[in-house]
Amino acid sequence: MNLFDLRSPDDIKALKEEELKELAEEIRRFLIMSIAKTGGHLSSNLGVVELTIALHKVFDSPRDKIFFDVGHQSYVHKILTGRIKEFKTLRQYKGLSGFQKRRESVHDVWEAGHSSTSLSAALGMAIARDLQKEHYQVIPVIGDAAFASGMSFEALNQIGEQQRNMIIILNDNDMSISKNVGAIQQTLTKMRVSKSYTALKSDLKGALSGNQAGNALLKAMRSVKNAVKENVIPDNIFTELHIDYIGPVDGHDIGELIKVFESAKQHQGPLVIHVITKKGKGYPYAENDKEGKWHGVSPFDIESGRSLSMLPHGHKSWSEIITDAVCDLAEQNKQIVAITPAMISGSKLERFFSAYPQRSFDCGIAEEHAMTFAAALALNGFRPFISVYSSFLQRAYDQINHDVARMDLPVVIGVDRAGLVGEDGETHHGVFDIAMLRSIPNLIIAQPKDAKEARSLLKLAFSGNHPFVIRYPRGSEAQSTECEAITCGTWVKYPCIAEAKAIVIAYGSDVDKIIAKAKVNEIALLVVNARFFKPLDHNCLDELAQMHLPIFVYETDLLAGGLSSAILEYGNDSGKDWEIHRIGIGDHFVEHGSLPNLRKQEHIDLNTLFEELLHVIR
Incomplete structure (x- = not known):
């Protein structure tokens, strides 16, 4: 089918397995071509194509709650829920977000951006469902790296105690951004490669390939799971937490995934389905990446894999x-x-x-x-x-x-x-x-x-x-290999042109940009490099106050609690009589977009600073 005809997950419900496989390949090609132009999270999305298709084939979104830990691997989900035409605006100002966003679609039932929140959210949704006497599935998809975090284990502890119906998809690709580490990852590795497990997995596939359905199929799956528990990994971390476990399942076999998911809908209590996927699948540069270079990418050339965003010479x-x-x-x-x-x-x-x-x-x-x-x-x-x-x-x-x-x-x-x-x-x-x-x-x-x-x-x-x-x-x-002695808590003053008519207190790389712009435009400023937020340079602030000039505090972070707040606190406590102008980010969250665009929208670009400076000076 034409990807651009997709309006909702209902459009794939009637597709046969071979058609779904073709759909997966089309989506994979589209992702590579689209992300090559816009940049974005490539490898993680290439790895969950079949998994996401199978989830939307079997479950009924948005009634059933399908959501992704972190959310950067939700591109396929966005395509299947009717947002493919917006991909040309991916991660651009006012465009499609690189993460799940509730304001974008009713199918985005959770927002994250940081790892390991999905299991806590899933339990909250499951309990809310049960208290309201409703009936739907809660299906969080969590990666093996996110699963190993403390927050995930805090949630699993209560999930095992509560015994609410939920289907946890453990998307295991043995990678976070780069190679995973830790004892938990070693346990999952044993579960992936054990010879006994491989044999049991074949038994599972055999069960799935038959004509059994519903409870009979679930019984076959449970027998395999019990054999795993008793004969392969008696200390299974899931079953020890009273959470049923099935797997490993081939995360790129749509037919197998569909049969497992259909059966899982009959399960009572929490269930983990361990799905093995290949991060970057379908694009060799991403598939072979072991250092995380293809996790999040800027625009690139598809044939060579070369990034189109090059650093300036010497940077x-x-x-x-x-x-x-x-x-x-x-x-x-x-x-x-x-x-x-x-x-x-x-x-x-x-x-x-x-x-x-x-x-x-x-x-x-x-x-x-x-x-x-x-x-x-x-x-x-x-x-x-x-x-x-x-x-x-x-x-x-x-x-x-x-x-x-x-x-x-x-x-x-x-x-x-x-x-x-x-x-x-x-x-x-x-x-x-x-x-x-x-x-x-x-x-x-x-x-x-x-x-x-x-x-x-x-x-x-x-x-x-x-x-x-x-x-x-x-x-x-x-680059620089130079170094100089710095006294803790000291700032540096840089006079520009003639006798100053105003003072700008700034920090970071904007200091040199402000100096350069003042010199080019012949604006008489004293620019202060406030390289320490704590401790403040009280001696420097005392000297600035004695100059009786308007002071602009230019910060590219939140105004609340930032550098200007610290300066105002000191001025109030020490009885300073000065004129302070504050430029910074207001009391709100800033959406996505290019840095120049965001700075302009937040009125923290250098042009805004100099417009305000000239207005006061003149």
């Missing part, structure tokens, strides 16, 4: 700049260790993990554990560097507060993807960390304006005795 990503600096420091200081919650490739830590494998630790999708683990290492004489995306850092707030800051331990926290990140939208913008962390005692919080300052701040961080947060954005910066 590196901020993540690489930070990793290079940490590696150089680690060469001199054997106590430096690196920690990541499943983001080796995303945070560009490959160089450190390769150079210092004994001092490198991937904790899996477990930010809370990773932070307390870092605290304990610091307590015992090591100097941990833990890299966490800003949008994931909030999951470790309690651990930063209680385990790191309260004991005043010298953990260096790299807050990657700080600020607006663009196309991933609300769940991924890193605009909350300054406000979230600023109230915590003992923390030092800083952001470099360039690679040289990044190296200097990291050197300061590892030489100190307090927890130190260094935040850096998505994007790139010119």
